[in-house]
Amino acid sequence: xxxxxxxxxxxxxxxxxxxxxxxxxxxxxxxxxxxxxxxxxxxxxxxxxxxxxxxxxxxxxxxxxxxxxxxxxxxxxxxxxxxxxxxxxxxxxxxxxxxxxxxxxxxxxxxxxxxxxxxxxxxxxxxxxxxxxxxxxxxxxxxxxxxxxxxxxxxxxxxxxxxx
Numbered sequence: 001x002x003x004x005x006x007x008x009x010x011x012x013x014x015x016x017x018x019x020x021x022x023x024x025x026x027x028x029x030x031x032x033x034x035x036x037x038x039x040x041x042x043x044x045x046x047x048x049x050x051x052x053x054x055x056x057x058x059x060x061x062x063x064x065x066x067x068x069x070x071x072x073x074x075x076x077x078x079x080x081x082x083x084x085x086x087x088x089x090x091x092x093x094x095x096x097x098x099x100x101x102x103x104x105x106x107x108x109x110x111x112x113x114x115x116x117x118x119x120x121x122x123x124x125x126x127x128x129x130x131x132x133x134x135x136x137x138x139x140x141x142x143x144x145x146x147x148x149x150x151x152x153x154x155x156x157x158x159x160x161x162x163x164x
Contacts, residue, residue: 005023017040020036064155116131117130117145121152129154
């Protein structure tokens, strides 16, 4: 239920776990929103190699395929990118980048920073995959980039993308 509430919060514009209470006005439908600590406890055991993470990724890919088909069926169609004035019809572009997050924790041994590595679909501006890393992770760690790229590709293939 926590994952459903997170998904609904994201659809309604939440950009962080702390905003899981966004659909609080729909408590009769979804129940009372969980606390941010409950969200963390729910997500913590879902590691990259865990079965729940793979099931969530498959569900995301299935929903994405359906949503992209709906987008493609609109008058404007799927948002193909234009580079140097040329429209790249049939190309789904994956943008991989890391970001630096600075956070303080009084806990002994806690890392002060993290550098999550993410992959986004440049066409639709949606997150495809994310790898949470400590602040000491190298910026040019090929293994991390390959892991995130593989996870991103799984989100759009096979047949997950628009008619391309």
